[in-house]
Amino acid sequence: MPPRWLSLRPVVPARWEDVAPDWMTKAISSRYPDAVVGGVAIITRDDGTNRRARFALSYSRGSGPQTVFVKAHAPAHRWVHLRNGNLFGESRLFASGVELPLEHPRVYLAVPDYLRLDFLLVMEDLDTRGADCRDATRPLTVDQVASGLRGLASLHRHYWNKTDPRLSWVKNWSPSQGWQVGLRKRTPLGLERGANVLPSPLRDATGDSIIDHWVRFVKSLAHRPQTLLHGDAHIGNTYVLPDGITGFLDWQVVRRGHWSQDMGYFLVGALSEEDRRAHEHRLVDIYRDALQLPAESMPSATEVWTRYRMGHAYGLAIWLSTLGTHGWQRHEVSRTLVARYAAAFVEHDTPGALEEAGF
DSSP states (O other): OOOGGGGGOSSSOSSGGGOOHHHHHHHTTTTOTTOEEEEEEEEEEEESSEEEEEEEEEEEESOOOSEEEEEEEOGGGHHHHHHTTOSSHHHHHHHHTOOOOSOOOOEEEEEEETTTTEEEEEEEOGGGGTOEEOOTTSOOOHHHHHHHHHHHHHHHHHTTTOOOGGGTTOOBOOOOHHHHHHHHHHHHHHHHHTGGGSOGGGTTOOHHHHHHHHHHHHHHTTSSSOEEEOSOOOGGGEEEOTTSOEEEOOOTTOEEEOTHHHHHHHHHHHSOHHHHHHHHHHHHHHHHHHHOOOTTTOOOHHHHHHHHHHTHHHHHHHHHHHHTSSSSSOHHHHHHHHHHHHHHHHHTTHHHHHHHTTO
């Protein structure tokens, strides 16, 4: 039997106003096969890096979610995501049906639309579970970061040096030319815009020197152990539930690679600098303990700490580059994250950590 979504052609609505009750009935049918949607109404929309909308649903038969969240790609950013290998990542991941053993949104329909260079996700509206979606202007608490680290450790343990054939398409992390072109183009302007939040050792840095450290770190992600990574686990892709559990959304940059990319990127960006300085050693240990690996597979405490120190090269480059763009993120958000990753980069001597580890 062909997949249900084949009857939804064209897969991605050209306008959110084009979403009709019969379309939505088919879209949620994987979870609610007996429900018939009688009416749809747009509640909110946000057409930025991606096209997003929340819909209210009513039913002529059966029952289902009262609201859903729908996401597709924005044409203005399509080629950048295609060049970097991120365009279809999230939709392919959820269409594959693999287990993701950490808190994440429930997805009713996921379709990569290769012909039109687009994708479609119909998923739960996290507001219905009281989720608090966060960004850098509202850092997580130490306990909330600990929850997120335990979730990431669970994901990493599940796929630790394992290859699921349903995920054979997932790219390995590498410092591709596509990534480097964009980063090297935008980082100089990011350095100008963020000069007032950079610690003094970085105020004379060049864009190329920042990206050269990023390249060294990303090359290190090809070393074992290899696992499945969220790939973009910054605070803007997190939410907190009323019970304190931290979840992860927006899986477009899903990758295979070394666990350290997720762990360090999340921890530093999610905390205020004061909380990070006071609690980072304990939080790194919480992540390591939560891996619950056999003794022969468990990374040593020294290795985990060194890898954590190395990882700030990633966050610093990504957010300086983002600060050098127009419209990808609010400058307030980007500048705050630049400050956090830059402080950790200097305090932990990230270039020295890369040297110590042989990168």
